[in-house]
Amino acid sequence: MGEIFVLEYSQDIPEASLYEIANFCVLSGSELIYAENGIALISGSVSNISDSAFVKRISRVIEIKDRQEAISGESLPPGKFYVRFLDGSDCHGSSLESYLGGILGGSGRVSFSSPDFIVRVYHLEKWYVAIEIFSGNSSQFEKRRAPRRPFFSPISMHPRIARFLVNVSNAPKNGTILDPFCGTGGILMEAGSTGRQVVGIDMSLQMTAGAKLNLKYFGIRDFSIITGNFLEVEIPNNIDAIVTDLPYGRNSPMHRQDILELYRKSMEKFGKILKRGSRCIIAVSDLQMLPGALPDFTILKVIDNRIHKSLTRHYVIMERR
Incomplete structure (x- = not known):
């Protein structure tokens, strides 16, 4: 399995969003692993997906864990960051962000005004820690x-x-x-x-x-x-x-x-x-x-x-x- 990416996509026309993402995957030889509730997982390449009509954000996965307690942040690059959390399972709220920032080693490194990168944590069947690489501008x-x-x-x-x-x-x-x-x-x-x-x-x-x-x-x-x-x-x-x-x-x-x-x-x-x-x-x-x-x-x-x-x-x- 190649690199894994998390896509956040618009659900205004869900069928169109999913068809477009799947079509991009076919063209690039990637695999669509998961797609539900505005979140998709792709294994492989995300080339050209930034041209998407519906993809709002792309993040590269650096850590996958079965439990949130197992998240370590060891794979994070050096530099300042802040954390954003999205729960595809709807069982946690955004208040978890400060906790996640702590276990990811955010002490003294969190910056909302001038971050070197943005960490995005997703809870689907597993916990995915990812670094944002593209954010669409509507x-x-x-x-x-x-x-x-x-x-x-x-x-x-x-x-x-x-x-x-x-x-x-x-x-x-x-x-x-x-x-x-x-x-x-x-x-x-x-x-x-x-x-x-x-x-x-x-x-x-x-x-x-x-x-x-x-x-x-x-x-x-x-x-x-x-x-x-x-x-x-x-x-x-x-x-x-x-x-x-x-x-x-x-x-x-x-x-x-x-x-x-x-x-x-x-x-x-x-x-x-x-x-x-x-x-x-x-x-x-x-x-x-x-x-x-x-x-x-x-x-x-x-x-x-x-x-x-x-x-x-x-x-x-x-x-x-």
């Missing part, structure tokens, strides 16, 4: 929310969801992601922020101009934005994955029959663009629109996200056959 997503962009549409996907869809597309870091209905560029911004090249298409000149403005504003330079009908546009032959929020009733003037036909023709073209084994990730609001439109794809996973009483978004993860 503001990175908040600053790219629609109202904070130079150009935005009121109906826009949250950056965290867009990042999740990009991550599970499995496009390589230097690969190219296509969003054929890019709108103001929300998905492209998250793909570009993780080092991918991006291609966006939209019929609206206003939207493509706005998408370019947004991408430049957030420091993304490696992009191509095309104004036109996706079904008629010639697509570059270097597309590694397709990630898109398909037009739907709430933000499209099209009638249902027209949307059904658009879905069918779009999926047909997606199949021609992607190589076998590549992924196509779509967001839809009505799964009944998809049957009969997927002859070239295998559905790997569908994740539901209830936005409010009358709207549920479905994130469909597919692989080209």
